Amino acid sequence: MVLTFWEAIERTKTGPHMDETEFNLNLWKIVDALSKEYDFKYDPDMIFPNDNQLADETWEAGLRAAIELGIHCKDTKRIAKFSEEEIKEFLKTSTGKDTGLGEGGDAVKMLHRSTGDDIEPIVCAGIQTAIWSDEQIAYKIYKLCAKEPSTDGIWGGIVEKLADKFQVKINEPSEVYQYRKEVEILRKAIKDAGRPGIFISMNAPSAVATVAMADPQNGIRRTDPLGMGVYEELKINYEYANRTGFAIAYGTKSRFGEGHAYIGGFSGGPATAPIVIVAGALLSLFFSGADDEHIAKYGISTKCNSTHISIKSRAHPSVIYAVSLALQAISRNCNIPCSGYGCDHPVAGPGTEQYFYESAAGNIAQVASGASGILGGTRKFVVGETLNFGSPLESKWMGEVIKSSSGLNLRQANEIVKEIYPKYKDKLEKGYSNGFTFKQLYDIEREIPKPEYQKLYDKIKEEFEELGLRFKKF
Amino acid sequence: MLVEKSIKDLEQAILNYNIESAKYSAKKILDEGIDTAAAIKAATKAIREIGEKFHKGILFLPHLVMAGDAMMAASKILEEGISKEKRERLNKGNIVIGTVQGDIHNIGKNIVATMLKSEGFVVYDLGEDVPIERFIEKAKEIDADIIAASSLMTMTMPVLKELIEELERKDLGNKFKVMIGGGSITQEWANEIGADGYGRDGPEAAEVAKRILGA
Numbered sequence: 038m039v040l041t042f043w044e045a046i047e048r049t050k051t052g053p054h055m056d057e058t059e060f061n062l063n064l065w066k067i068v069d070a071l072s073k074e075y076d077f078k079y080d081p082d083m084i085f086p087n088d089n090q091l092a093d094e095t096w097e098a099g100l101r102a103a104i105e106l107g108i109h110c111k112d113t114k115r116i117a118k119f120s121e122e123e124i125k126e127f128l129k130t131s132t133g134k135d136t137g138l139g140e141g142g143d144a145v146k147m148l149h150r151s152t153g154d155d156i157e158p159i160v161c162a163g164i165q166t167a168i169w170s171d172e173q174i175a176y177k178i179y180k181l182c183a184k185e186p187s188t189d190g191i192w193g194g195i196v197e198k199l200a201d202k203f204q205v206k207i208n209e210p211s212e213v214y215q216y217r218k219e220v221e222i223l224r225k226a227i228k229d230a231g232r233p234g235i236f237i238s239m240n241a242p243s244a245v246a247t248v249a250m251a252d253p254q255n256g257i258r259r260t261d262p263l264g265m266g267v268y269e270e271l272k273i274n275y276e277y278a279n280r281t282g283f284a285i286a287y288g289t290k291s292r293f294g295e296g297h298a299y300i301g302g303f304s305g306g307p308a309t310a311p312i313v314i315v316a317g318a319l320l321s322l323f324f325s326g327a328d329d330e331h332i333a334k335y336g337i338s339t340k341c342n343s344t345h346i347s348i349k350s351r352a353h354p355s356v357i358y359a360v361s362l363a364l365q366a367i368s369r370n371c372n373i374p375c376s377g378y379g380c381d382h383p384v385a386g387p388g389t390e391q392y393f394y395e396s397a398a399g400n401i402a403q404v405a406s407g408a409s410g411i412l413g414g415t416r417k418f419v420v421g422e423t424l425n426f427g428s429p430l431e432s433k434w435m436g437e438v439i440k441s442s443s444g445l446n447l448r449q450a451n452e453i454v455k456e457i458y459p460k461y462k463d464k465l466e467k468g469y470s471n472g473f474t475f476k477q478l479y480d481i482e483r484e485i486p487k488p489e490y491q492k493l494y495d496k497i498k499e500e501f502e503e504l505g506l507r508f509k510k511f
Numbered sequence: 512m513l514v515e516k517s518i519k520d521l522e523q524a525i526l527n528y529n530i531e532s533a534k535y536s537a538k539k540i541l542d543e544g545i546d547t548a549a550a551i552k553a554a555t556k557a558i559r560e561i562g563e564k565f566h567k568g569i570l571f572l573p574h575l576v577m578a579g580d581a582m583m584a585a586s587k588i589l590e591e592g593i594s595k596e597k598r599e600r601l602n603k604g605n606i607v608i609g610t611v612q613g614d615i616h617n618i619g620k621n622i623v624a625t626m627l628k629s630e631g632f633v634v635y636d637l638g639e640d641v642p643i644e645r646f647i648e649k650a651k652e653i654d655a656d657i658i659a660a661s662s663l664m665t666m667t668m669p670v671l672k673e674l675i676e677e678l679e680r681k682d683l684g685n686k687f688k689v690m691i692g693g694g695s696i697t698q699e700w701a702n703e704i705g706a707d708g709y710g711r712d713g714p715e716a717a718e719v720a721k722r723i724l725g726a
């Protein structure tokens with residue numbers, strides 16, 4: 038029997054007391070020691086590894102780190118610890134799928150994938166947590182993203198001002214009201230796009246605003262992901278766990294964990310970070326809200342996520358290396374579907390050649406590494422001052438690249454990425470463009486990309502075709 | 512010769528993130544009657560070296576934190592050997608720092624706090640999700656020179672404006688300088704809301720803090 042969410046929460050209240058900083062430093066010490074023991078080294082020229090032994094040792098080190106470290110709870114300052122047997126109970130119970138996403142003809146199943154598998158991963162596109170100038174723009178972008186047949190789910194964002202006047206602010210009525218309105222707009226948009234059952238992904242800053250979005254008709258359904266137990270570097274807080282508490286009562290079907298590491302943070306560099314990602318992807322299962330009965334019915338899944346601490350990108354080569362390796366480790370050693378949640382948000386902004394290169398590099402690497410889904414949507418990091426950033430064409434690129442690279446083995450995928458990497462290698466830290474807004478990239482009236490942008494898309498697509506990526510028809 | 516050795520040991524202790532040996536060296540410097548200001552200067556040099564390596568991606572956050580802890584432990588001891596006025600001169604200023612209410616992003620704020628400490632400021636970190644009132648109360652309590660506030664999201668940016676307005680309302684606008692930063696913040700926004708300073712990253716935050724205090 039797997040340990041329930043409630044038992045795990047109990048441990049966050051009864052486990053050993055430890056200050057957060059001490060836990061963070063201890064995390065570093067343990068993963069640093071493990072990486073020395075296994076002699077893990079990062080070779081930046083490798084882009085992502087193709088080495089089964091390394092993947093299996095990463096799994097072993099991740100499991101050891103999970104048992105030794107546990108999950109730190111920010112609210113209670115206690116550590117919830119879990120034994121090897123308890124972790125392995127999840128591995129035994131997993132049915133190899135997560136069938137909780139989407140409804141009717143638009144429903145999708147997230148299946149365990151091996152490295153180089155033919156099975157197509159699930160794609161959640163849309164501009165993740167974008168800030169919009171107004172509801173019409175939000176609606177239009179959602180609808181056009183949903184119209185892309187290569188996508189299976191869509192991310193939602195938020196308008197900057199309620200009724201075009203009042204700034205939406207966290208922990209205030211405006212947040213609760215506007216997120217609730219936003220999810221209704223998203224629902225309408227996907228319906229109008231002709232895909233009413235595709236899953237939608239929205240997560241408000243506060244638990245109360247997130248919970249307020251739940252509504253089987255117009256809001257977040259039981260077939261949409263909801264709830265998030267664990268975040269960043271093996272830590273949890275109740276504001277996040279509260280969502281899972283609700284998801285269990287509501288009957289949310291997809292229950293998932295997530296492992297995260299900061300490259301440059303307490304997880305160290307790309308040599309050590311995969312250990313933390315694997316440990317987190319396993320430990321977070323205890324906070325997914327899935328019990329035996331739920332797993333038997335709908336399955337369970339987890340995620341690999343990483344962010345660079347100073348470079349505003351999740352597609353930086355160091356992140357691609359760490360996430361790909363963690364994905365390979367998990368894919369090879371258990372049958373829990375594991376999605377990629379890194380490698381996707383380039384340093385260059387939408388509408389640029391470099392954006393397409395970076396996004397494709399990260400996504401191809403994740404698909405070949407055994408990702409069951411790629412769920413982070415499209416986005417340019419930060420630039421909070423720019424509204425309506427990006428366009429639906431990046432979602433199309435994301436979907437087409439991901440679905441078309443299933444079947445590539447690690448070596449083939451690496452060859453493609455190695456060809457494109459030099460094209461932007463020198464523009465990862467400076468010299469990249471911040472990118473463009475929806476209005477700059479699209480003919481909004483006609484709902485199509487501007488000719489220059491479409492031309493750029495076609496040109497890049499051709500380049501990838503020449504490199505051996507066979508694009509599927511959608 | 513002796514002088515150099517103890518100071519070098521202190522530098523080395525910081526570069527090795529060794530709190531115990533940093534404390535030991537600091538005590539030795541005091542016992543030997545060595546110029547403590549020179550020792551603090553050397554320690555600062557060591558921590559800057561770590562900071563630079565961190566920014567280049569050669570070292571990681573735990574190194575920055577551990578070296579910062581070693582530095583702080585040594586400074587506490589060394590300060591005993593410094594006259595009150597000299598100590599005041601060495602302290603570049605008291606700073607209250609935190610991430611604003613509603614926002615739990617703390618990594619950037621933590622980096623900034625560590626950099627400020629290592630540059631000789633006394634820093635009180637209130638953590639994340641900090642209400643405006645707490646910033647102000649703590650600033651009053653410790654007689655702060657600067658309130659440093661971090662905000663990563665568009666949805667929490669207004670809180671910075673409210674913080675400045677609240678200080679004005681309480682007639683504290685001149686007493687505490689306000690420095691802001693975080694992913695969603697720009698220099699333009701800082702100007703617009705009347706903040707005294709804005710910093711893009713840790714090193715810039717330290718420079719800005721020095722500048723606004725005229726240090």
Ligand code: B12
Pocket residue numbers: 165166167168207239240241242243268269344345346347349350416417418419420421422613614615616617618619620622623659660661662663664665666690691692693694695709710711712713715716
């Ligand atoms: C990691 C991360 C998280 C982690 C945070 C973990 C943690 N403990 O901090 C988690 C997963 C919890 C998280 C949650 C959320 N996040 Co978040 N998150 C990020 C991410 C990817 C990185 C932030 C980071 O740590 N960067 C690294 C540090 C070093 O950089 P930095 O913070 O900018 O700090 C530097 C400078 O800005 C400066 N600085 C910082 N503070 C200060 C202060 C002063 C005084 C000075 C002078 C300088 C200064 O110096 C620092 C060092 O160089 C950003 C994207 C991004 N790249 O910023 C999104 C981002 C900030 N998050 C975002 C969102 C929307 C959310 C959520 C609402 C999502 C959700 N629904 O779950 C929640 C909000 C929760 C809440 N209530 O706060 C959005 C905000 C969009 C916007 N413009 O409003 C961003 C921009 C991503 C995006 N584009 O969608 N997030």
